[in-house]
Amino acid sequence: MSLTIYLSGEIHTDWRDQIKQGITEKGLDVRVLAPVTNHEASDDVGVNILGTEDKPFWKDRKGAGINAIRTQTGIQSADVVVVRFGDKYKQWNAAFDAGYAAALGKPLIVMHAPDLTHPLKEVDGAAFAVTETPQQVVDILEYVLQA
Template sequence: MTLKVYLSGEIHTDWRDQIIQGAQGLDVSFDSPVTDHAASDDCGVEILGAEPDKFWHDRKGAQLNAIRTRKGIADADVVVVRFGDQYKQWNAAFDAGQAAALGKSLIVLHGPDHAHALKEVDAAALAVAQEPHQVVDILRYVLTGKLPG
């Protein structure tokens, strides 16, 4: 069995790298949104032209990024959505909702401080992890039936 995993959510820490490195040797492929913050923010105006109003600047970027995000979530077997501590990731919550609406296997990753705020998102998930290594352990278990240790 091969799993296609889409890694969505915060872009300010190395959680994606931890999961990808930890999953070495497993039959898993990974995809994610563009994690270069400046490129993600400015792709719309760089490609389609400048906007004097920040609203339209941001909207152009969000719409271009949505092409990649929709395709990544639609093609994924498993969607992992990470909520970081530093910023409110409304886009991550939106991605989790899309994954749930599409019936994707959803793993939510966040610390205990977000448990109350994300209770509805957590309820839609098949697993709620606090650390990237737990996501790796889930993937290993799903693929091999082996428990960590």
């Protein structure tokens, strides 16, 4: 068995790299998909391709639309969606991705610190597993892929 996973969520730590390293170290047959994690490139893609905007709303709207092509395609293609919530910034996009994955019936693994349990209770309620570390995600993938 092999899996395709989509790694959604915060972009300010190396959690994706830790999961990829764990997958490699354990020799798991897992293909990893993710959004563009270069914050500036993600924010500016709309105006860089489609032209400048005077109002921030329209700049963000253009970028969000183009980024959604990658995000929705990745989530739809994934067998499992992992969503990481960090303590920095309010990650509304991560919550949206979790809801989208749940609406599609995708198995959802959520990762966050214990102090985010209350604000994320609805997201956690939709998750198949709620984790705190990248290693726990890797261990779940290893278990699921056991022969």
